[in-house]
Amino acid sequence: MASKQTLFRIFYRIGFTPWDGHPLAQSVRNLVEGTADTPALPPGSALEVGCGTGDCSIYLAQHGWNVIAVDFVAKPLERARAKAAAAGAAVDFVQADVTELSRSGIGSNFELIVDNGCLHNMSDDDREAYVREISAVAAPDAWLLIVAFVPGGRVGVRGIGHTEMERRFAPTWTMLSAGDERELDRAEKTPARYYLFQRRDT
Numbered sequence: 023m024a025s026k027q028t029l030f031r032i033f034y035r036i037g038f039t040p041w042d043g044h045p046l047a048q049s050v051r052n053l054v055e056g057t058a059d060t061p062a063l064p065p066g067s068a069l070e071v072g073c074g075t076g077d078c079s080i081y082l083a084q085h086g087w088n089v090i091a092v093d094f095v096a097k098p099l100e101r102a103r104a105k106a107a108a109a110g111a112a113v114d115f116v117q118a119d120v121t122e123l124s125r126s127g128i129g130s131n132f133e134l135i136v137d138n139g140c141l142h143n144m145s146d147d148d149r150e151a152y153v154r155e156i157s158a159v160a161a162p163d164a165w166l167l168i169v170a171f172v173p174g175g176r177v178g179v180r181g182i183g184h185t186e187m188e189r190r191f192a193p194t195w196t197m198l199s200a201g202d203e204r205e206l207d208r209a210e211k212t213p214a215r216y217y218l219f220q221r222r223d224t
Contacts, residue, residue, distance in 0.1 A: 046081055047138055047169045047203050049216035054085050066133035069159065071120045072140025076102025076113060082136070083111035090128050092118040121151035124158040131161040142170035142182045149182075149190060157194050157221070166195060166219040169203050187217050195219040 056062030065086030070079045073091035075098045083089045083106070091113055093099055099115045106113045118126035120140060141152055156166065173181035188197055196219060203214040 046078060047216060049167060049169060049203060050078060050136060053167055063134065067131065068134040069132040070136045072137060073102060074098045076105050076115065078136055078138050079113045080106050080109050080111040083113050089113045090116060092116045092120065092128065094119045121148050121155055123155040130159040132159055133161045133164055135160060135164060135166045137168040139169060141168055143180050153190050160221050162221060164221045168217045169214060172213045172215060191219055194221060194223055196222045
């Protein structure tokens with residue numbers, strides 16, 4: 023992933039970060055705060071992968087979660103730590119590669135794992151490693167929420183579709199629901215979807 027790391031370092035250095043500042047995904051809010059039909063998840067240990075400048079991680083911490091957040095670029099983590107301090111949110115931000123989570127020292131048994139735009143731009147090999155490493159650090163009944171652009175939805179982003187998501191995460195993970203991520207669509211004007219999984223080892 024060295025070339026991709028270099029690319030994102032350049033983006034942050036020149037200030038080209040269009041993914042910053044978009045609204046928090048409604049699917050995250052629904053899971054954490056509950057809806058009229060589903061109760062809120064009880065707070066526990068959470069991991070955010072590809073956290074960027076930390077908005078989602080800070081939100082989770084403010085709602086009672088014990089959060090570790092990882093990104094493979096140092097620059098956004100510096101900003102994330104400053105934002106968390108200003109918000110009074112306790113988040114442990116760690117520079118780590120999502121394809122090597124089990125060797126990163128972040129621990130395991132995370133009850134909630136959130137990916138707000140990380141998986142959808144990876145190569146096939148990195149996607150395979152992602153599923154392996156996410157599974158390695160997840161608790162037995164962990165929840166996994168992925169927000170991703172669809173294929174062809176945005177120039178420069180590979181995207182990932184429903185069929186591939188189901189195939190890659192089976193049989194360890196069961197897809198519970200999926201749907202349009204309308205808040206992100208309105209902000210980015212790019213089709214995005216959420217995928218909610220629960221770990222069910224067979």
